[in-house]
Amino acid sequence: MTRISDPHALPGADPHTGNRRIDPVTGYDTTGHDWGGIQELNTPFPKIATIALLLTFLYSVVTWVLLPAWPTGRDYTRGLWGLDQGRMARDGFQAVDAVRQGWLSRFIDPDFAALASDDLLMAQAMPAAARLFADNCAACHGTSGSGGPGFPALDDADWLWGGEPEIVAETIALGINAADDSRVAEMPVFDWLEPADRQALAAYVAGLPQGNAPADSPAATLFAENCAACHGDGGTGGLLAGAPSLTDHSVLYGQDEAAILSTLRHGRRGIMPAWSQRLSPAEINLLAFYVSALPEAKP
Amino acid sequence: MQASLTTAERQIGTGLAVTLALGGLVMAAAARHGVMAVHGAMALALGLGLVFRLGAVLYDVAPAGLDRASRYDDGPTRFGIWMTLTWAMIGMVAGVWVATLLYWPEATPPWPATSFGRLRPVHTTGIIFGFGGNALIATSFWVLQRTSRARLADALSPWVVLIGYNLFCAWAVTGYLMGTTQSKEYAEAEWYADLWLVVVWVIYFTLYLRTLARRAEPHIYVANWYYMAFILVVAMLHVVNNIALPVSWAGAKSYTVWSGVQDAMIQWWYGHNAVAFFLTAGFLGMLYYFLPVRSGRPIWSYRLSILSFWGIVFFYIWVGSHHLHYTALPYWVQTLGMTFSVMLLVPSWASAGNAIATLNGAWGRVRDDATLRFMFVAAVFYGLSTFEGSFLAIRPVNSLSHYTDWTVGHVHSGTLGWVAMIIFGAIYSIVPQLAGREAMAWPKAVEWHFWLAVLGTLVYVIAMWNAGITQGLMWRAYDANGALSYSFLQSVQAMAPYYLLRAIGGAMFLGGAVLCTLNCRATLRQSRTRDLAHDRPLAAQPAE
Numbered sequence: 001m002t003r004i005s006d007p008h009a010l011p012g013a014d015p016h017t018g019n020r021r022i023d024p025v026t027g028y029d030t031t032g033h034d035w036g037g038i039q040e041l042n043t044p045f046p047k048i049a050t051i052a053l054l055l056t057f058l059y060s061v062v063t064w065v066l067l068p069a070w071p072t073g074r075d076y077t078r079g080l081w082g083l084d085q086g087r088m089a090r091d092g093f094q095a096v097d098a099v100r101q102g103w104l105s106r107f108i109d110p111d112f113a114a115l116a117s118d119d120l121l122m123a124q125a126m127p128a129a130a131r132l133f134a135d136n137c138a139a140c141h142g143t144s145g146s147g148g149p150g151f152p153a154l155d156d157a158d159w160l161w162g163g164e165p166e167i168v169a170e171t172i173a174l175g176i177n178a179a180d181d182s183r184v185a186e187m188p189v190f191d192w193l194e195p196a197d198r199q200a201l202a203a204y205v206a207g208l209p210q211g212n213a214p215a216d217s218p219a220a221t222l223f224a225e226n227c228a229a230c231h232g233d234g235g236t237g238g239l240l241a242g243a244p245s246l247t248d249h250s251v252l253y254g255q256d257e258a259a260i261l262s263t264l265r266h267g268r269r270g271i272m273p274a275w276s277q278r279l280s281p282a283e284i285n286l287l288a289f290y291v292s293a294l295p296e297a298k299p
Numbered sequence: 300m301q302a303s304l305t306t307a308e309r310q311i312g313t314g315l316a317v318t319l320a321l322g323g324l325v326m327a328a329a330a331r332h333g334v335m336a337v338h339g340a341m342a343l344a345l346g347l348g349l350v351f352r353l354g355a356v357l358y359d360v361a362p363a364g365l366d367r368a369s370r371y372d373d374g375p376t377r378f379g380i381w382m383t384l385t386w387a388m389i390g391m392v393a394g395v396w397v398a399t400l401l402y403w404p405e406a407t408p409p410w411p412a413t414s415f416g417r418l419r420p421v422h423t424t425g426i427i428f429g430f431g432g433n434a435l436i437a438t439s440f441w442v443l444q445r446t447s448r449a450r451l452a453d454a455l456s457p458w459v460v461l462i463g464y465n466l467f468c469a470w471a472v473t474g475y476l477m478g479t480t481q482s483k484e485y486a487e488a489e490w491y492a493d494l495w496l497v498v499v500w501v502i503y504f505t506l507y508l509r510t511l512a513r514r515a516e517p518h519i520y521v522a523n524w525y526y527m528a529f530i531l532v533v534a535m536l537h538v539v540n541n542i543a544l545p546v547s548w549a550g551a552k553s554y555t556v557w558s559g560v561q562d563a564m565i566q567w568w569y570g571h572n573a574v575a576f577f578l579t580a581g582f583l584g585m586l587y588y589f590l591p592v593r594s595g596r597p598i599w600s601y602r603l604s605i606l607s608f609w610g611i612v613f614f615y616i617w618v619g620s621h622h623l624h625y626t627a628l629p630y631w632v633q634t635l636g637m638t639f640s641v642m643l644l645v646p647s648w649a650s651a652g653n654a655i656a657t658l659n660g661a662w663g664r665v666r667d668d669a670t671l672r673f674m675f676v677a678a679v680f681y682g683l684s685t686f687e688g689s690f691l692a693i694r695p696v697n698s699l700s701h702y703t704d705w706t707v708g709h710v711h712s713g714t715l716g717w718v719a720m721i722i723f724g725a726i727y728s729i730v731p732q733l734a735g736r737e738a739m740a741w742p743k744a745v746e747w748h749f750w751l752a753v754l755g756t757l758v759y760v761i762a763m764w765n766a767g768i769t770q771g772l773m774w775r776a777y778d779a780n781g782a783l784s785y786s787f788l789q790s791v792q793a794m795a796p797y798y799l800l801r802a803i804g805g806a807m808f809l810g811g812a813v814l815c816t817l818n819c820r821a822t823l824r825q826s827r828t829r830d831l832a833h834d835r836p837l838a839a840q841p842a843e
């Protein structure tokens with residue numbers, strides 16, 4: 001190594017004067033650069049930074065050897081572990097699913113009455129059913145199944161299509177007004193009726209739950225001619241046609257006069273999606289079992 | 300603005316303003332209605348305003364004593380600081396409001412423009428581009444001139460850059476409110492705004508290089524390396540990610556040319572490098588100037604600066620794929636993103652460590668000076684969030700954290716703790732000098748701001764860590780029977796206390812920023828024109 005004799009060439013020396021400035025705090029000299037008072041110390045490269053850098057390199061190289069890492073034109077290095085993220089995800093799901101099928105498979109073609117008496121099965125299934133309900137049904141029907149405007153309550157005794165588990169399962173699977181093969185329910189538009197007639201009908205129907213709808217009035221005739229075909233004589237409901245009873249509280253859109261006028265004028269065609277594409281038959285049966293028991297579970 | 304311009308520059312400026320107004324008119328006329336027409340009208344109004352402003356003084360004699368060659372051009376910086384604070388108010392109010400909506404969704408007003416989905420990008424764009432971008436441009440002009448001992452290469456382009464950039468921000472934010480978006484996170488602005496930004500950015504980079512070429516110092520200071528990396532790489536990212544085909548030249552809607560998983564990869568290559576080069580590199584430039592100046596200490600290690608700069612610039616570009624772990628993106632791309640994220644840690648920590656070690660010998664000042672403390676806390680949070688970033692990029696860790704509020708907490712430990720803190724440190728350093736004073740008008744308010752900012756950040760970040768880890772654990776939990784332990788709804792309900800805390804932490808941070816804005820206003824209102832002794836004299840320049 002040659003000795004540097006020119007002070008200008010020393011590290012930290014001012015290139016013009018050759019002075020080395022030593023920082024009194026750290027004892028290091030500066031690089032000799034100066035930007036408006038900003039200087040830089042000539043601190044040697046900290047060993048720990050080198051070690052840390054090498055450790056992260058080592059981690060990376062090991063990872064590249066073990067996992068899929070570098071592209072090679074049309075292919076890529078597969079890694080010694082030969083991992084495939086698609087297969088790993090599938091395996092993980094299958095492992096969980098195997099545990100679940102232990103009890104869920106009993107819902108594939110169920111005898112609901114027999115299942116209900118199996119306490120061990122109920123202890124396994126009901127918490128899962130509650131989560132399925134919360135994830136799939138609660139957004140419309142409410143967290144406790146209490147419904148809301150436009151969405152039927154599931155925790156009362158009024159069912160539009162029937163509340164037995166088999167029937168609820170069909171409703172869940174096929175939906176209402178959702179697909180070609182789903183249940184169909186439509187309240188037609190009655191905007192062709194004279195406004196005065198609609199007004200009279202609205203007042204009549206609004207009085208039905210309290211039983212104070214006048215029996216032999218022009219409105220009663222209008223009701224028999226236009227509404228009774230679906231809603232039944234006296235408005236007691238046409239189950240299995242999706243036409244609600246007008247004498248209790250199963251109407252979804254409100255039974256005050258304003259709501260009824262709106263219904264008469266615009267009609268109603270609510271949609272319940274079909275879940276057969278999203279849930280398995282066993283899950284649908286489990287949910288149907290859970291939903292049909294909601295009225296009893298209500299405190 | 301006009302005070303520092305010569306007659307010829309005022310004429311050129313008026314010409315540019317007329318061009319802008321005509322361009323806006325053409326846009327509005329072509330679009331006729333909709334978002335683009337409104338944006339055209341905005342450009343028209345801005346252009347006309349500038350025409351009147353410059354036209355009114357077109358042939359006025361330049362004020363006596365305007366000796367441009369002997370002083371730095373700080374007018375654009377002053378304007379940029381104002382815009383920084385304006386956007387801070389817009390972006391932070393929007394942020395606190397949407398945070399409140401997450402706790403209290405019933406408060407959403409019934410208008411489309413005030414829905415969560417439209418206000419959320421107003422927050423992100425307002426903060427990143429409005430607040431962060433203006434701070435970067437304003438401080439870059441300040442730092443560039445002082446570390447080069449040269450005045451900006453010309454008097455007009457800094458104004459074009461700042462006014463043009465703010466037009467971009469205003470277009471972007473008003474567009475979201477009216478319902479347009481490219482649906483690319485942090486690149487939501489539509490095609491003509493993106494093209495406009497390219498023009499502005501080219502002028503910015505050219506100005507930077509031209510000024511640097513005039514420098515009177517033999518070396519280029521580290522801060523300028525970072526600012527240049529910021530400008531250059533952001534241009535590259537912006538152009539590639541925003542290549543899109545407009546549905547019509549007369550409408551705002553466009554579709555990206557990228558599709559499928561390539562689109563996702565390009566979006567997150569952009570998205571993560573927006574973090575790297577917009578929110579990191581530029582702000583490291585800021586830190587590298589204001590920290591040594593304020594503390595009066597030399598940078599601890601020149602060698603570490605070199606390692607950090609090249610490490611950050613090289614490794615960051617690779618890591619975007621860690622945003623797409625466990626997706627349709629091929630596994631090998633994920634592995635590369637993960638490993639490069641881990642290798643990135645050491646250069647990042649070298650920067651943070653270098654900054655903190657620089658304070659050796661100045662800890663007394665850190666204790667006494669809230670402005671320097673802002674910079675110290677910024678360096679600490681920079682270290683924390685870069686560690687967290689590398690950690691979250693590790694695939695199995697990401698399987699817990701991804702899609703949860705942990706990500707939101709991580710981003711905010713970076714933006715509140717690092718980016719905003721260093722901005723406030725820089726503002727409190729610059730504003731008194733701009734006003735020709737020794738200190739801010741209300742020194743106590745700086746102290747209050749500091750503690751509000753630190754506490755707000757901690758409350759925010761800790762709430763989001765808890766929220767994210769809780770979510771991640773709830774989502775992945777199966778019971779002994781192989782069924783999910785929690786419904787998604789339960790995981791949402793579990794967030795309520797954390798979302799409330801987040802809104803409170805954000806409101807504290809906003810409160811501090813409001814103090815800062817009022818303080819800057821009070822300080823700048825009492826401006827005196829005199830050169831402060833500690834501002835570096837400009838080197839003699841050749842006649843312009």
